Amino acid sequence: MKWADNSRERMHNGANAIGNLMVEGFHYLGLFAIGAVTAWASVEAFMDMLDKGRVNVDDILLLFIYLELGAMVGIYFKTNHLPIRFLLYIAITALTRYLIGDVSHHKAPDIGLLYLCGGIFLLALSVLAVRYASYKYPSSKAIDSTGDVVGDNVGN
Template structure:
């Protein structure tokens, strides 16, 4: 019977060590990916800014693109600090991207068409999604598990 207890202790120890090693690998990949995404976002924003300066003129499209990079960077920062994906930031990025597309479409194609209605409908739908997410998060806040701390 003592041999069984010894084997059970070894099994539990092995299991605990494997869990710890697995958690370390997941967290290492998590942080590496976050730093990579943050660095790529910062690089893309800097290159876009340099291209705008070299072009000699800055359009509203360019400014909205910089806002997209800003939101992506903020999203990475929040995810890094809290380990929670801020879905509202993704919705903000989508609204900014559709607004950028809408402004580009209106400024380059003077004739209005049904595409403008679709873009405006998409923006309205995303704004409604933000309203739903904000309402749901205030009405039904997520409960933090005490073991996560």
């Protein structure tokens, strides 16, 4: 029954190769789509600013959000790791943009202002915690672009 084991092994390897191709293809297609949509949105926002003939802090912060999204996609494309700090930075920038827009354009400060400031503060503490944790407890396994473990740094 050696031929059956060889056939099973070839079928298994073929199925793995096709599955990996499909997963990686979807992965790259998704990254390119997210990157393209982010670039499109940032160009559209920039063109709207030019049409308005003026720029305010809200607009600049929106461009920073697009910049961080683009950087996050680029880092994920290169390393296959999602940098959570970038998500936290985007959230901080978004809340700051909302805070500035709310206070400067619409209404007098109320309890919502404290909620926004508290949210920004909690996100800033989260950035601090993530940075400390990655310094104090670095990842014990390096992962290459295919998702395979390439080394074990336990004890270093």
